[in-house]
Amino acid sequence: MANADFLNEINKRRTFAIISHPDAGKTTITEKVLLFGNALQKAGTVKGKKSGQHAKSDWMDMEKERGISVSTSVMQFPYGDKLVNLLDTPGHEDFSEDTYRTLTAVDSCLMVIDAAKGVEDRTRKLMEVTRLRDTPIVTFMNKLDRDIRDPLELLDEVEAELNIMCAPITWPIGCGKLFKGVYHLANDETYLYQTGLGHTIQDVRIIKGIDNPELDDAVTSDLAAQLREELELVQGASNPFDQEMFMAGELTPVFFGTALGNFGVDHMLDGLTQWAPKPQSRATEGREVTAEEEKFSGFVFKIQANMDPKHRDRIAFCRIVSGKYKKGMKMRHTRTGKDVRVSDALTFLAGDRSLLEEAYAGDIIGLHNHGSIRIGDTFSSGEDFRFTGIPNFAPELFKRIRLKDPLKMKQLQKGLIQLAEEGAVQVFRPLTNNDLIVGAVGVLQFDVVVARLKAEYNVDALYESVGVSTARWVYGSEKDVDDFRRKTQSYLALDGADNLAYIAPTMVNLSLAQERYPDITFAATREQ
Numbered sequence: 001m002a003n004a005d006f007l008n009e010i011n012k013r014r015t016f017a018i019i020s021h022p023d024a025g026k027t028t029i030t031e032k033v034l035l036f037g038n039a040l041q042k043a044g045t046v047k048g049k050k051s052g053q054h055a056k057s058d059w060m061d062m063e064k065e066r067g068i069s070v071s072t073s074v075m076q077f078p079y080g081d082k083l084v085n086l087l088d089t090p091g092h093e094d095f096s097e098d099t100y101r102t103l104t105a106v107d108s109c110l111m112v113i114d115a116a117k118g119v120e121d122r123t124r125k126l127m128e129v130t131r132l133r134d135t136p137i138v139t140f141m142n143k144l145d146r147d148i149r150d151p152l153e154l155l156d157e158v159e160a161e162l163n164i165m166c167a168p169i170t171w172p173i174g175c176g177k178l179f180k181g182v183y184h185l186a187n188d189e190t191y192l193y194q195t196g197l198g199h200t201i202q203d204v205r206i207i208k209g210i211d212n213p214e215l216d217d218a219v220t221s222d223l224a225a226q227l228r229e230e231l232e233l234v235q236g237a238s239n240p241f242d243q244e245m246f247m248a249g250e251l252t253p254v255f256f257g258t259a260l261g262n263f264g265v266d267h268m269l270d271g272l273t274q275w276a277p278k279p280q281s282r283a284t285e286g287r288e289v290t291a292e293e294e295k296f297s298g299f300v301f302k303i304q305a306n307m308d309p310k311h312r313d314r315i316a317f318c319r320i321v322s323g324k325y326k327k328g329m330k331m332r333h334t335r336t337g338k339d340v341r342v343s344d345a346l347t348f349l350a351g352d353r354s355l356l357e358e359a360y361a362g363d364i365i366g367l368h369n370h371g372s373i374r375i376g377d378t379f380s381s382g383e384d385f386r387f388t389g390i391p392n393f394a395p396e397l398f399k400r401i402r403l404k405d406p407l408k409m410k411q412l413q414k415g416l417i418q419l420a421e422e423g424a425v426q427v428f429r430p431l432t433n434n435d436l437i438v439g440a441v442g443v444l445q446f447d448v449v450v451a452r453l454k455a456e457y458n459v460d461a462l463y464e465s466v467g468v469s470t471a472r473w474v475y476g477s478e479k480d481v482d483d484f485r486r487k488t489q490s491y492l493a494l495d496g497a498d499n500l501a502y503i504a505p506t507m508v509n510l511s512l513a514q515e516r517y518p519d520i521t522f523a524a525t526r527e528q
């Protein structure tokens, strides 16, 4: 039996990521969350694309030039009696593959919505990805200090477009210049908003009871009347919070506030730390591994190069699934079967690296990678299993990559395959010619690849257009695949890990092939 201290360490962990459309306020809310976690003295040092300051997690000059965050960083901080791991994800959609995979490493997500805009594209797409594992979702309606849309309409939109029921936990009183605060439905308390205190943790005035006349004085009797009226509607039309439905990803608790004004973020954090799941089990090819198992195990969901210009190295981000990491422990890299002793795993506190003594299920540790670790790899305490469910997504953009100096072909191939293993890009090598085709989900990935080929492999490469617009991994019985292979050779390629893929000039080719070869599966995602 696991001892009580060990179980307590695991039970108090909450590992989550933020999903949102660009500009909804993810960076701002991250700053405030860290302020509450006391990880930063004063919010505003995470990323200052406006002030010209740059996040410590920014790692490439290119990223700085463009003011976007390419990297995923991990932040750990205490909140109440819980220990929170917040996994930051690249905001730019061009790095969505990284974001998607990061979502496999969390146990819950915070969805931030710009309440003036409602549900936007990227939120839709990210919600689809969370559906792969039915991840529990907490919702924050942001920017209440602006003129927002009718809150009831916003909830309707979330329910209809994202197919998840909404349980409002707080309800806004006014918005824009008239934003007065929120009413907490379960606590029957009103929290009053003050402007201009966004950089601090505010002393919030609380008014107990919805019928308290103090409320009318504090927010004006018009707004108080409007609130009481809306609450009747809300309580009739929306769902109460239900833990089981939340855990199944069927219902989301909704909070209102302003990240910039640092108002409502703590209500959301209270809810998240209370309701969001502790570290959850993960499936392997054989069995489920639970967090409470004492033996260490984990999987790699991201590899990042050049996190710190002073350390020209690659870090593999490993989510601990079970047990405990202890400095100096031996772990098995199950794909290679090798046992390695690890005494220099890293933890990431707001972008700073520090050496780690121990870490528990739910935590993310950074392993130094000298080229042998791939995305999706499992580390265990000797048991030979592999975690499943870390996906590759079929790229949507393709280019042929060509060398300026043809003598560097070997370096180019090596570089591309390594970058593919890191998940920076995907590579396809057609069966019938010597092209190297690079596939990406977002256009910036192409630039990153050329920059890294130059910096890390000393290879000058450039792109040409190529007549490929879609790729699917193909599966089937050996006989069906052999037959398919003979007949469609010129449309087939091997990816970086030698998996067979169908690459077609148009979607029409793909649908025709799907019709002609019904026994072949054309998959848009591939598990590592």
Ligand code: GDP
Binding pocket: 020, 021, 022, 023, 024, 025, 026, 027, 028, 029, 091, 142, 143, 144, 145, 146, 257, 258, 259, 260, 261
């Ligand atoms: P991200 O792209 O999702 O990381 O969004 P940011 O956090 O960078 O925010 C985008 C813009 O919205 C910035 O100019 C923020 O200052 C602003 N913003 C964020 N939260 C709020 C808010 O609550 N109210 C207002 N008025 N602006 C906000």
